[in-house]
Amino acid sequence: MMECDEGQTHVDVETDVERDVLAAAEAFAREQHSRDSSGHDWWHIARVRTLARAIAREEGADAYVCELAALLHDVADAKLAGDDATGQRRVRDWLETHGVAPDVTAHVMEIIVTMSFAGGNRPPMRTLEGRVVQDADRLDAIGAIGIARAFAFGGSRGRAMHDPGERPRTYADKAEYNASGAATITHFHEKLLLLKDRMNTPYARRLAEQRHRYMVAFLDEFAAEWDGER
DSSP states (O other): OOTTTSEEEEEOOOOHHHHHHHHHHHHHHHHTTTTTTTTTHHHHHHHHHHHHHHHHHHHTOOOOHHHHHHHHTTTTTTHSSSSSSHHHHHOOOOHHHTOOOOHHHHHHHHHHHHSSSSGGGOOSSEEEEEEEEHHHHHHSSSSSHHHHHHHHHHHHHHHOOOOOTOHHHHHHHHHHHHHHHOOHHHHHHHTTTGGGGOOHHHHHHHHHHHHHHHHHHHHHHHHHHHHHHH
């Protein structure tokens, strides 16, 4: 354990075994995401890992758990795995095969299973590590990179860039949210512009402020150009 400046304790130095697990998880994630063009590629995973480690240091979370969950979180995503059960089984099998301690496996699986936006109806994350990884993933969904990822995902699903007659809506559950074919600009209003105020940790909230402002400025410019005002 290490003491951080504020007197919090957190794990920031991995054992040799943990470093080996993280190296194997990186290789696994690279392979799983190597063919993605929807914004859920390896570089998304790499950015979320970097953010998760930074937030963990600031907030006093277990960096090993945060990094491991960050590396594996989208392997279980139904958008890539086909369905939730298949993706979650794939991650759990990988953790158990690589000898990850049962308590760490359970913690990582809890984070992965409960962190998605899913229409905005999820309860708060139970653990600090869950809040850290969720914040890291949400930060990568906003700002300049978030804009790029939104259009990459929309294009990969054949969605319109913008439909002026479409209005943002709320969704009753995850299934209804996932079935939506809303245009990408509508997605900003249904999810991305909401994320700033849903960050869990003080550090992530500070990072989210600038990213949110950038998105708002982009949408203002997009609307003006769409209407031929400039």
